[in-house]
Amino acid sequence: MSALLEVRGITKAFGGLTAVRDVSFEVAEGSVVGLIGPNGAGKTTTFNLITGNYRVDRGTVRFKERSLVGLRPHQIVSLGVARTFQNIRLFQQLSAVENVLAGRHCRTHAGLLSALLRLPGQVREEREAVARTMEELAFVGLHGRAMEQAKNLSYGDQRRLEIARALATEPKLLILDEPAGGMNEQETDQLVELIRKIQQRGITLLLIEHDMSLVMRACEHLVVLEYGEKIAEGPPAAVRKDPKVIEAYLGTEEV
Numbered sequence: 001m002s003a004l005l006e007v008r009g010i011t012k013a014f015g016g017l018t019a020v021r022d023v024s025f026e027v028a029e030g031s032v033v034g035l036i037g038p039n040g041a042g043k044t045t046t047f048n049l050i051t052g053n054y055r056v057d058r059g060t061v062r063f064k065e066r067s068l069v070g071l072r073p074h075q076i077v078s079l080g081v082a083r084t085f086q087n088i089r090l091f092q093q094l095s096a097v098e099n100v101l102a103g104r105h106c107r108t109h110a111g112l113l114s115a116l117l118r119l120p121g122q123v124r125e126e127r128e129a130v131a132r133t134m135e136e137l138a139f140v141g142l143h144g145r146a147m148e149q150a151k152n153l154s155y156g157d158q159r160r161l162e163i164a165r166a167l168a169t170e171p172k173l174l175i176l177d178e179p180a181g182g183m184n185e186q187e188t189d190q191l192v193e194l195i196r197k198i199q200q201r202g203i204t205l206l207l208i209e210h211d212m213s214l215v216m217r218a219c220e221h222l223v224v225l226e227y228g229e230k231i232a233e234g235p236p237a238a239v240r241k242d243p244k245v246i247e248a249y250l251g252t253e254e255v
């Protein structure tokens, strides 16, 4: 079976610095894949190349055998690739439910005219969108916080809200950039559970994470970057013993 996501030889330079050089990997449908590596290794740049936030200099990105190169981020979301960001990007003044509704936007069809006239189709679509939103909030464990402004939520809850918003776009592939960033141990344990529940829904996950306890528990395949290049990949137990990986992390953090 072909991979859900296939990245082949992607390269991206910023001025004189090649942030990602000739990186290739695949994400099998239904799997949880971790992209790891020291700070500045090119992980977020790789995500931005997949999601259309940056354009590749060279190489290909294929999702469900369709090229994503040259597509705009919202087109890629419509195809079924959703993401969260390393630096939380929520509408801080809006409620949790409004933030998730913003994510639903790409799956609603009613045009401006029917919205203004409040035609029956529009009203039905709105009702469905709110119901779906409440389901996603419950799914990530935020049922009691729907009306809370995003800025009043804890860091861990804000990360969960970002995941709910991404899920509301009905992705096939969910890309998480440091989902455990700023979380305490208990919140990280809950996140491992949430990742399993998302996988059980049939959604494939690709994540960047520095918390190795999460990576080792949640991921079945790891891709390791250093200085923009892939230095290893494989099952977590094998990768953590790989001398190149240990070397890359020496003096930075424990693998």
Ligand SMILES: Nc1ncnc2c1ncn2[C@@H]1O[C@H](COP(=O)(O)OP(=O)(O)OP(=O)(O)O)[C@@H](O)[C@H]1O
Binding pocket: 014, 017, 018, 019, 037, 038, 039, 040, 041, 042, 043, 044, 045, 046, 086
């Ligand atoms: N928009 C940009 N303009 C210039 N340089 C950039 C840009 N984005 C990333 N870089 C550089 O590219 C390199 C890779 O950065 P990237 O953020 O992809 O690494 P990372 O592995 O995600 O790091 P971290 O774990 O610290 O988030 C870094 O040297 C960074 O400074």
